[in-house]
Amino acid sequence: MLRYCYYFLSFLTFVCVYFIFIQESIDNEKTSTILPFQRQKIDSSCILANVIKRKENNNPDRITLVLHASSDRIDEEIVEQIENWNAPVSLAIAFYEKNTIETIGCVSSLLRDLKNQSLKVDEFLSVHFLIENANIDCNRLALKAAEPCFQSNLPKNENLTAFEISTKLIKYPINKARNLGLQYSSTKFILVADLGHYFSQNFEKKMRTLANSVLEKSPKTALVYRIFETETNATQPKTKTNLKNLMESNEAFEFHHTFNDHSIQNLSEWFETPESSDSTSIQFFKDYNSAKWEPQFVSLKNIPLFDTGFRYPRRDNTVLRWEMCRAGYKFAIINDVFAFHKGLKSYTEMNFLNRVRRRLIKTTEEAFGRFSERMDLQYPKTRNKCPLITAKSNI
Template identity: 35%
Template structure:
């Protein structure tokens, strides 16, 4: 009888252990199904307007100030292995901003960038990447600490995320471009878009021209011709001769010439094709910016003005920089013997683009008004030199 009290004590102890075990299991299940805990940013970070910037999440092995850095931006759900080809094709510094649509894309984006850096020597040599997300996603620019068991769902969030019209319309293209510029460390820049590929030796050739010509006249941009290549073409053009053959067979066209004629036309195309290599690398000098819908792509000094961040996505967000460069009294040189190309020939606007532009119209109108006022205040002497900005 003396041993009876020991039985309930041991039973209570076992029940206590069982309850504790159930509590732990339920807690782990709860944390997997609900929220994340926040941890400090694992990379250097800053608050830029209403966005958090985690910069240099991967860095190049070398930094060369005298080269041309490609300034690039992309959303996390679009980012894929095409970036490896773009870096390898450029064969020089690239500063990339990756914009997150949701905070759930953070970890899979980091893992992808680290992976391609390990697998590609070109990426390891040249790519510098930064991540941007809305401050509203995370207090104090912290990031979610996701349990290892959630790794697979996090990865699928990057790969399979279907962006809404609202998310695309809200994409901060000019902020992303400016962030990539801020953290670039090269003397010269070329501001590009995803999947822009270049003729062989572009950076080496143009760097030599830039070092000479921009020293003569710093307020010059070096414009290059851009084209679209039929997706069926497997052998991509390496030089003007290759490109000319594709152009004559209608497998290459001036960029967006069938979608938005005039935006990327540069005079003298046939002469450019037939002209032998020039001694100074320039097809023409001191050209004037003469139409408001012209969006020449160019190489310049890194000190040029930044993109106006008030302009919304797909409504003159890139053209606006050309407007300001004109008002700032920049002239245009046309490069010879080099070009950019993009796979796929765009034929017409799709409904998605039209909906995005409709949604952003009011923002654009306000941005355009503010831009004109700023131009007249900052560059009074060139008011009548440049075409009037318009949609």
């Protein structure tokens, strides 16, 4: 009799444990959880690396597209960008506003859904979180959110004044985010871009082939691609022929053509060069002789980091090109391949950004001073080989 009681109690224990396990599994399915990741505390920032990690990880010779975003910019459109790139992507997301814990949960939920919905996202996307909140304990942070968690839960700009929006832009730790995405990229070659940048057909394949041959011999070379902007409803250009047709119908232009920061000479010759489906070549080498020039490029991963003293939108991106010039990099303009951004900046947007830049004058002057001192210490031999850049420069 005692033996039967023992067996019965053992069975009951097993049943209880089993149902507890099942209930926990169900509960976990109702929350957006992300697999274990690397945690690091730097000053007041939490770094959570590889909160999502790409599956395709066996070819170090590919080019990683390094992206950055504030948490409220993440939505389903990133799927299109990843599928267009069709190669590894390292995305750094910055959280730096109120309700950080709730926002982290919502973004984690959305990322999990996108990963499940798209084979390319699952294959290629790695995500890292930059959390600018001194009150958050990195070691106790759980990346989950009670379901349902919709995009509408994320903070937006609709109810903010123009001044509040500009303050939000200035606070965005843009170069910390770029550096995070860069540092945790896992391939030999990188391309740092923004959300909404799309690329011509076979871009990564062509540039990867060229990078392997050129950068092995000349590691301090930036392979510069031309960038354009198209009307929002224009057909996406896959080839130079598509792009030329759009430009002739005034549906495409050189990127930020009103500023000329991205303009590169010999465009007609570039269009006339026969296009290959699987390779590309160097058109010419361009001197870095204008402090306003902001070339977009593919390079080795070991480029200098972005200077975090510069804030968006005042030369936060261009500053890397200044340092690359001082570090002795050459800028090679590449045939065939190109990038484009859908949509043109309106005059209202440009005027707003100019007002934001004016708020950054003092901050930028201080950043210029520190940057100039650092350049002369690190690269004394190139002081007279690059454009003179001072805090008073009209940039």
